Amino acid sequence: MITLNVNGHTHEVDADPATPLLYVLRNDLKLNGAKFGCGLGQCGACTVMVDGEAVYSCLTPILLLQGRSIKTLEGLGTAERPGPLQQAFIDEQAAQCGYCIPGMIMRAQALLERNPSPSDEQIRTHMNAGLCRCGTHMRILRAVHRASKTMQGAIPGAKRA
Amino acid sequence: MNAKASSAGFGRQTSGPGLRLSRREFVAGAGALVVSFALLPRLAAAQAAQEVRAPVLPGSLKDTPLLDAWIRVDADGTITVFTGKVEFGQGIKTALVQLAAEELVVGPARIRLITADTSRTPNEGYTAGSNSMKDSGTAIMNAAAQVREILVGMAATRFNVPADSLVVEDCRVRAADGRNVAYAELVAGQSLHVTAQPRSRLRDPTSRTVFGKALRRLDIPGKVTGAVAYVQDLRLPNMAHARAVRPPSYGARLRSLDSSAAEKMPGVLKVVRDGSFLAVVAEGEYQAIGAMRLLGRGATWDETVTLSPKTDLYAELQSLPHDDYQIRGDASASAKAWSVESSYRRPYQMHAAIGPSCAVALYDGGKLTVWTHSQGVYPLKGAITELLRLPPDSVRCIHMEGSGCYGHNAADDAAADAALIAVAIPGRPVRVQWMREHEHLWEPFGSAMLTSAKATLDAQGTITDWQFDVWSGTHSSRPGQAGNLAAAWLLQSPFALPTPKPIPQPEGGGDRNAVPLYDIANTRIVHHFIPKMPLRVSALRSLGAYMNVFSIESFMDELALAAKLDPVTFRLRHLKDTRAQDVIRLAAERFGWNGFQQRESGKRLGRGFAFARYKNLGAYAAVAMEVDVDRERGRIDVVRVVAAVDSGDVVNPDGIRNQIEGGIVQSLSWSLYESVAFDDTRVTSRDWSSYPIMRFASVPQSIDVHIIERPGTPFLGTGEAAQGPAAAALANALASAVGVRIRELPLTSKRVKAAIGV
Numbered sequence: 001m002i003t004l005n006v007n008g009h010t011h012e013v014d015a016d017p018a019t020p021l022l023y024v025l026r027n028d029l030k031l032n033g034a035k036f037g038c039g040l041g042q043c044g045a046c047t048v049m050v051d052g053e054a055v056y057s058c059l060t061p062i063l064l065l066q067g068r069s070i071k072t073l074e075g076l077g078t079a080e081r082p083g084p085l086q087q088a089f090i091d092e093q094a095a096q097c098g099y100c101i102p103g104m105i106m107r108a109q110a111l112l113e114r115n116p117s118p119s120d121e122q123i124r125t126h127m128n129a130g131l132c133r134c135g136t137h138m139r140i141l142r143a144v145h146r147a148s149k150t151m152q153g154a155i156p157g158a159k160r161a
Numbered sequence: 162m163n164a165k166a167s168s169a170g171f172g173r174q175t176s177g178p179g180l181r182l183s184r185r186e187f188v189a190g191a192g193a194l195v196v197s198f199a200l201l202p203r204l205a206a207a208q209a210a211q212e213v214r215a216p217v218l219p220g221s222l223k224d225t226p227l228l229d230a231w232i233r234v235d236a237d238g239t240i241t242v243f244t245g246k247v248e249f250g251q252g253i254k255t256a257l258v259q260l261a262a263e264e265l266v267v268g269p270a271r272i273r274l275i276t277a278d279t280s281r282t283p284n285e286g287y288t289a290g291s292n293s294m295k296d297s298g299t300a301i302m303n304a305a306a307q308v309r310e311i312l313v314g315m316a317a318t319r320f321n322v323p324a325d326s327l328v329v330e331d332c333r334v335r336a337a338d339g340r341n342v343a344y345a346e347l348v349a350g351q352s353l354h355v356t357a358q359p360r361s362r363l364r365d366p367t368s369r370t371v372f373g374k375a376l377r378r379l380d381i382p383g384k385v386t387g388a389v390a391y392v393q394d395l396r397l398p399n400m401a402h403a404r405a406v407r408p409p410s411y412g413a414r415l416r417s418l419d420s421s422a423a424e425k426m427p428g429v430l431k432v433v434r435d436g437s438f439l440a441v442v443a444e445g446e447y448q449a450i451g452a453m454r455l456l457g458r459g460a461t462w463d464e465t466v467t468l469s470p471k472t473d474l475y476a477e478l479q480s481l482p483h484d485d486y487q488i489r490g491d492a493s494a495s496a497k498a499w500s501v502e503s504s505y506r507r508p509y510q511m512h513a514a515i516g517p518s519c520a521v522a523l524y525d526g527g528k529l530t531v532w533t534h535s536q537g538v539y540p541l542k543g544a545i546t547e548l549l550r551l552p553p554d555s556v557r558c559i560h561m562e563g564s565g566c567y568g569h570n571a572a573d574d575a576a577a578d579a580a581l582i583a584v585a586i587p588g589r590p591v592r593v594q595w596m597r598e599h600e601h602l603w604e605p606f607g608s609a610m611l612t613s614a615k616a617t618l619d620a621q622g623t624i625t626d627w628q629f630d631v632w633s634g635t636h637s638s639r640p641g642q643a644g645n646l647a648a649a650w651l652l653q654s655p656f657a658l659p660t661p662k663p664i665p666q667p668e669g670g671g672d673r674n675a676v677p678l679y680d681i682a683n684t685r686i687v688h689h690f691i692p693k694m695p696l697r698v699s700a701l702r703s704l705g706a707y708m709n710v711f712s713i714e715s716f717m718d719e720l721a722l723a724a725k726l727d728p729v730t731f732r733l734r735h736l737k738d739t740r741a742q743d744v745i746r747l748a749a750e751r752f753g754w755n756g757f758q759q760r761e762s763g764k765r766l767g768r769g770f771a772f773a774r775y776k777n778l779g780a781y782a783a784v785a786m787e788v789d790v791d792r793e794r795g796r797i798d799v800v801r802v803v804a805a806v807d808s809g810d811v812v813n814p815d816g817i818r819n820q821i822e823g824g825i826v827q828s829l830s831w832s833l834y835e836s837v838a839f840d841d842t843r844v845t846s847r848d849w850s851s852y853p854i855m856r857f858a859s860v861p862q863s864i865d866v867h868i869i870e871r872p873g874t875p876f877l878g879t880g881e882a883a884q885g886p887a888a889a890a891l892a893n894a895l896a897s898a899v900g901v902r903i904r905e906l907p908l909t910s911k912r913v914k915a916a917i918g919v
Contacts (some may be wrong), residue, residue, distance in 0.1 A: 016427075023447040027402075032394040033387035035564070037515050038597040039450075042849040045515050058198045068359070072387070079382040084716055086385045093377060096823050097250030098384035099393075099564035100720055105385060127857045131849060133515050135563045135826025137860040139819070 002062050005021070006031070006077030017063035022046045025072060026061055033073025035100040044130035047103035048072045054110035054129075072103040076109065085109055088147035089140075096134030104130050108144045116152050120145070165272075216359035220299025221245065225283035227352040232261065234312075235450040238332060239269065240272050242263065245285025245538060246297040247277045248380065249566035251880050252687075252816035253293050257301050259462045259812050263364055263372035264305030265344075266329040269379075277538040277560040287537035289568070289700060291779050291878025292667060298812065298876050306361035308353055317346045322712050366810075366872035373872070375815035380562070390563035393519045397590035400521070401430055402446040403582045404453035406439040407599050408651065411697065412465045415651075416605040417437060419459035423452045432456060433585045436653035440582050442591060465535050466841045468695050475506050478611045480630045483689040488666050489676050490628075490685030498613040499626075501723050506711040506905040509606040509696055509837035514851065516564025517595040518575035520602075522583035529556045529583065533576040534563025538638065541573050544640035545580045548649055548656065554760075556580075567827070569699035571595055571604040577646040598847040603647055604772040606632035606837050607701030608694060608895065612670065616681075622724030624735060630714070633671025634694035636704035637660035647697075663690045664704075668776050674706035675883060677713050678774050679735040697838065703881035707777060707828065708906075711892065714771035718893045728770050728893065729754055738908040740807050740869075744783040745772050747867055748805035752785035752904020759897070765790045766800070767898025771889035779878035781807040784825065784886040788894040792919055795910035799829060799861040799897055802887070806868040809877040814853045817879050820865045824883030825864055830855035832888040834907050 001012045004021075006029060013028055020039075025031045025048070037045030039058045043068050049071040061101040077083030084157060091141050095101045104127065111118055111126045118126070132140065179344060207362035225231070225245075233241045242261045248254045254274050262269040275281055277288070285297055317324040319342060328335050335341040359392045364372070384390045408415070415437035423441055424432055428448035441456050441465035443449040447762035469477050521532040529551065535541045539602035546556045563572055563657055579593040595603075610633045617626040643649045644656035664670035701707075721731035736742055749755070749770065757768045767790065772783040776797045787800040804821050811817060834853050838845045888906070896902040901916040 015445075019447045023445070027396075027446050030396060031387060032389055035391075035393065036594060037517075038849060040597060040848055042597075043515055059579060073385070074387040074829055077386060079386045079388065080383065082386060089385045090377065090381055093381065093819060095250070095378070095381050096252075096819060097514070097562070097565045098381065099391065099514070101385055102387065124857045124860075131515055131856065133513060133567070133827070133854065135823035135830070135855075136295075136819075137826055137855075137857055138822055138864050141857070141860075146664055 003066055004062060004070060005068065006070045007072060013062060015092050018061050020058050021048065021060045021062055021065060021070070022057040022098040025057060031072050031074050035099055035102060037100070037103070043100070044107060045100050047106045047130065049106055049110050052110060052113055054107045060063060065103070069110075071106070071115040073105060077104065084151045085112070085143070085147040088143040088150065092139045092143040092146060093141035094136055096136050100130060100132045104132070108147065112144070112148055112151055117148055177779035186514055193691055218357050218359055219303045219361070221283060221285050221296045222300045222303060222357045224285070225300070226356045226359055228304050228308055228355055229308070230283050232255045232308050232353065233300055234308070234344050234348045234353065236345050236348070238343060240267060240344070241275060242272055242301060243275045243282040243334065244297045244301065245277050245283040245539070246293040247288040247560045248562055249288070249294075249536075251820060252564070252813060253288070254380060255376055256294065256812040257298060259371045259374070259376055260298055260302040260335050260377065261305045263300055263369055265309050266333050269371055269376060271332060279538050279542045279558045289536055291775060291880040291882065293878070294876035295878060303361040303364065304357060306363050308358055310362055311353065311355070312344050312347050316342050319347075329670060337401050373811055373870070374813070376813055390562060391516070391518055391519075392521060392534050392563055393594060395521050395532055395561060395592070397521060397523065400590040400592055401442050401444060401586065402449040403440050403442040403591050403593045404449045404580070404596065405578050405593065405599070405648075406441070406453055406457045406460055407603055408437060409462055411467050413437070415460055416463045417461045420456055422459060422663025423456040423717070424454045426455060431586055433582050435581065436651055436655065437500060438581060438592075438648050438651040440578065442582060442586055446592075452878065461473065465844050468839050474508065474609055475611045477693065477695070478609060481691045482693065483632065483691045484663075486663060486672070486686050486687050486688040486690060488669070488672055490683065491725045499911055500618040501716070501719050502613070502615045503719055503904055504841070505612045505614070505715060506539075507610040507708040507711070508906065509609045509698070510701060510831050510835045511601065511606050511846070511852065512565065512567040512570040512604055512701055513601065513854065514563070514565030514570055517597055517600040518571035519592065519594040520576040520579035521561060521590055521592045522576070522579035523590040524583040524587045527555060529578055529580060531556065531576050532561050533558055534561060534566070535570045535576055536566065536569065536572065540639065540641040541576055544573070544643050544646055545577060548577055548643035548646055549580060549584060550777055563876070563887055567702040567899065568607070571600055571638070571647070573640045574603065574647040577648045581648055592774050601847045601852060602844045603697070605638060605697045605699035608636060608671065608698040610708040612708065614712055614716040615719055616716070622731070624679070624681045624720060624727050627677065627681045628685045629673050629675055629677075630687045631672055631705065631709060632689040632691065633705055634691045634698045635696070635887065636670035636673070636700050637661060638697070638699040653879040660692050663688065667778060669705065671705040671777060672709070673704045674709040674713070674773055674793060676734050676777060678738060678741060678777055679732070680737050681735065694714070696837065696844070699911050701826070703775070703884035706773070706881065707831070707884040707888060710771070710773040711832070711888040711906065714773065714886065714889030715892050715902065718896065719902065732770070732772060732915070740781050740849040741772065741774060743869055744781045744805040744807050747869065748785045748803055749856040751805065751867055752803040754785060765792060765898050767894040767896070769890040769892065769897055771886040771893060773882070773885050775878060775882040780809070781877075782821065782882040782886050784883065784890040786887070786894045787888040788891070788898055790895060790898040790913070792899065792917055793916035795912075795919070797833065797891070797908060797913060798859070799891065802864045802890075803867070804865070804883065805867045805869065806879065806882060807871065807877070808875045808879045809871050811868060811870045812876070814868050814870070817868055821866045821883045822864050825883065825887040826860055828884045828887035829891060832891050832907055833859070834909065836907055
């Protein structure tokens, strides 16, 4: 058994310790946010946060994650009460197929928690690790800018759950 | 029996199928008329056929004419709309709901939309060719209007007032005296099981409340919060996970297999083998992946050298057996003293969705259900039925969204894999997702293509003669037949890949958009169709239009240069189509074409322009682009893009904007970076490092899309309209910036440096 802390909840997971986090999130914990894209750390579709940093869940074995704080898309909000980044993606209609978007949101969340008001260049550099095939990049960038503004305005001090 | 079938029947005179109709068929609909034609003298029959020929119903109503196939109003007030088209992120669900809501005069939230499912929805073929609004949108809009009229008619009878005196609002019909009745009460015990009429009383465009508005996409909230949004997320009770071990190359055969190690792995349920088709099923997904790797190590393959070195690709294209179709012009057109001649090249390129293809299948009680992100559930049902040699109607295919799409990718192949594996473990749902390298190596690519353009200019700079040749493999090897599925070639009793046929004009395949929209006195256009290509090829977004528009629009700039005319002016001088002129003028104006300053400190700026009407039938799109070229590195930075589009009547302007923006970025990625690599045996583009695509660091600073709205006119397909113009605008901007023209895609930094001599 491996103990994982995901979105503030503790889970006892009965899986091979070498199993990458992605499969545990999706199949054991039934969380859909993180997606399988490449299994190689090249595309970012599986991105989640671990202790505030964006990581590729497809490459990170659960063995390394005991006692660490894992945050997934589901930890940011719900369809009824979306978090600021989720709301910004809705407001900018920043999705086509949307398969890459959960990874984009988690990557952006890691940036905004560290730097609440990044420049456009900082956002582009930070987001460069994420691939989108539909060409939604312009909207994703706008959504991150928007969330940066709303998180500063509406939530002083930024919520760091 | 419909009018089309009846005219075919009498044409055969004495022994046509009309004479063989059973009595039961005679009394069903128009069958009785058919038999009478067949017995009449031919001339009279022809006249009678004229009289009874059914008027063409709008959109897909012509194939599925019953109103309740599209719209149902239940006694509890639920309104359900059915479409045979599928969502893949293009926003079609939202647009179709808008149309139904508008014509039924209800809020969009009242409507539940069911997309392609072979047990529930109309068969609308493939969701492809930017045809969904034209086909399904038109059908649903008209069906909804006719349902509303029927309901109003029922209310008029009930209240004994003229129908014109009634108003409808939010699921109720109201009389002037205050009496009112809900739609649900009107349909209770009644039926919308009636045939659609050719004409509908559509709502006045000036009073629209939902149609034409930027309604937010219905699917986005779920997608950004972790709902079950994709077939990849489908999790059925007792579901097992499977992975296929795919061969290393085209034509490879499994020589020997030691599966013992894989079978002993924890969680492994079964190794499935049929000829060279090899897969493993396990309880857990990661267990299945581990077992797949181990199984792969136990497999020995015989491979064949089937490919040629890439340097010969375009010579090879011309040397492969091809069928020539002259699609325009005079076969006897003599050789001219051409003013300008150019040739353009496009390599194999891939769909490369971010999420590899996936399907879930369950074989239970002799029935197979497949959840798939295929673009065509009905054709896939036929192909899988044939593949598994199952009785008719024992397969049901249900669409769920997948990652991306962009044409015929591996969605159908994953569905076939899941089906083959599911019948091997009856009673358990099986989820199969391809690995990244499976998708890259085995999806059908967009065909490599070669074009040749020649033209003559007169003294005034007018094009007088034009010859265009395009060499291309097929752009449609979609299932419909088992042999179009990748697994089918591997079976012990394999199915051969069917020989493809070209998609006829006016839509065309490799010759899509090979006919320029420009007004030119003498044109000759030849499609050299190559039935058998070395690499697996099929439909990639816009098919041949991407390459043909890239070629024609690059060539138009070359001709403008020769004629010493501004490229925008040159295009306008060759276009009588006022809608084409309008998008060109709008894009040029919003871009600031005329005041463009080429020199800024430290920069080598260029401007490029391109235009096309997709398929010469769909949306008009003009793209203006500014680039900054780093001569030392050969790097092209796209600074800003301005597009103008006319899609006819606009259901959701933001949906159109999103498609055009995305199409521009995707086309820039294809055109700057993408080319499938292979050696003499294997495809070698197997992941994102060996097949790089555009990243955030390289996307433009801005993309602005301007829409010309044409209320009340037909819907023109938009989803693929940007691909060609964006590519050509890029090449034209590069030529404008550094004075050299590159005619081979992609416009890599290596090619740019070679062209400018650094």
